[in-house]
Amino acid sequence: MxxxxxxxxxxxxxxxxxxxxxxxxxxxxxxxxxxxxxxxxxxxxxxxxxxxxxxxxxxxxxxxxxxxxxxxxxxxxxxxxxxxxxxxxxxxxxxxxxxxxxxxxxxxxxxxxxxxxxxxxxxxxxxxxxxxxxxxxxxxxxxxxxxxxxxxxxxxxxxxxxxxxxxxxxxxxxxxxxxxxxxxxxxxxxxxxxxxxSFSPKLDHGDKAILKAQHYLQTHYAQPVSVSQLAALSCLTERTFLRHFVQATRHKPNDYLQRLRIQKACDLIESSAATFETIAMDVGYEDNSAFRKTFRKITGLTPSEFKRRFA
CATH class of the missing domain: 3.40.50.880 (Class I glutamine amidotransferase (GATase) domain)
Known part of the structure; x- marks a missing residue:
């Protein structure tokens, strides 16, 4: 082996x-x-x-x-x-x-x-x-x-x-x-x-430009972030950035951001008494319905089910 x-x-x-x-x-x-x-x-x-x-x-x-x-x-x-x-x-x-x-x-x-x-x-x-x-x-x-x-x-x-x-x-x-x-x-x-x-992004891929974008997302996940913004941060064209990002992380930027936000939401549900509406806003969702739909898609549970099971 x-x-x-x-x-x-x-x-x-x-x-x-x-x-x-x-x-x-x-x-x-x-x-x-x-x-x-x-x-x-x-x-x-x-x-x-x-x-x-x-x-x-x-x-x-x-x-x-x-x-x-x-x-x-x-x-x-x-x-x-x-x-x-x-x-x-x-x-x-x-x-x-x-x-x-x-x-x-x-x-x-x-x-x-x-x-x-x-x-x-x-x-x-x-x-x-x-x-x-x-x-x-x-x-x-x-x-x-x-x-x-x-x-x-x-x-x-x-x-x-x-x-x-x-x-x-x-x-x-x-x-x-x-x-x-x-x-x-x-x-x-x-x-x-x-x-x-847990969402554990891949960080040891060796692409420094993409790693810079990942570090940015880790601290700015709750803010609106566009592919053009990340591409500029990485000093790459949008097309090149998208190709490199998927190769390095195995996720498209939007999917990566959603998984990062939902992981942050899971942490908040487990560790705080905040309402789901407050948590949705804290992790970057203005639409509660979109938050619940994305949460269930990624975790397999609704926020309420997750709280009952893990909090």
Whole structure:
């Protein structure tokens, strides 16, 4: 069987929780065995990245699909992160890597400017500090994990387990994630619902022009967006942009935007008491009927059915 390699970088910074670094490595190693058992062609490769290794970045040609910032055990790195590492993380994000954090690691992403106008979570004890420093981030500390497409944040010190399970489900199959949970004796029930409803856009396709458009949509999904606008943003003609977008994402721009909006709506239904009409407006729909029709087409449920089942 030919394997599809998934390269994962785990950042080892001063004060990083070492059990999280080792634990994530071991989770992905166990997942490789489960993938073989289930005839799934994914193969995880993990690399521990620190400041010294990043000084040799010019010699490193590895393309990472995922970069993980683990919890901080009381250090100050998250307040003043190293420019060497943060610059490297920015480059990986621009190349299509999913950037992940756990606990105080979320403050590193906020300090880098990656969480402006984004939903994110962190440890509940850091909420006041986080809100004071980064008011433009929509912090929700009631969530253990928030998957926002190209950025995934997790809450408490042990939330790296939830993060690892989320990545396994997203990059392989939900059934492999459940098998991993049973092997580790970790409860995966509350996560399973989200896996089936989650829209996880492809970001590691290598087309930087299309990736720029995807990053724009991730933060402007509620606004009217035209193909001509996205094409101009990508410095491409409309015809070329459409061809590249479908090749890179496997979706037409309008379908991509609708799926992104409905995923945002699902998150809001699960996490708030807002009315469907309010949620429809928040994610970019002025017509409630169109919202309900699109919601059912994508999720297979009406908004009311979704709320009863998952909220």
């Amino acid at each position: 030919t394997h599809s390699d998934i390269q994962i970088a785990i950042i080892d910074y001063p004060g990083a929780m070492q059990s999280a670094l080792m634990g994530l490595q071991e989770m992905f190693t166990l997942t490789n065995g489960l993938c073989d058992k289930n005839s799934h062609n994914a193969r995880f490769h993990t690399t521990i990245v620190n400041e010294t290794s990043r000084q040799e970045a010019s010699q490193d040609q590895t393309i990472y699909q995922v970069v993980i910032i683990p919890p901080d055990l009381g250090g100050c790195f998250h307040s003043k992160p190293s420019g060497t590492l943060t610059n490297w993380i920015h480059v990986q994000h621009q190349q299509g890597a999913i950037i992940c954090s756990s606990c105080a690691g979320t403050l590193v992403l906020a300090e880098m400017g990656l969480l402006k106008n984004r939903r994110a979570t962190t440890h509940w004890n850091l909420a006041d500090k986080f809100n004071d420093l980064y008011p433009e981030t929509q912090l929700d500390v009631e969530k253990i994990l928030i998957n926002d497409g190209d950025i995934i944040t997790a809450g408490g010190l042990m939330s790296w387990l939830d993060l690892g399970l989320e990545l396994v489900a997203q990059l392989t199959q939900p059934c492999i994630m459940r098998q991993l949970g049973k092997l580790l004796i970790v409860d995966t029930g509350s996560r399973e619902q989200k896996y089936y409803q």
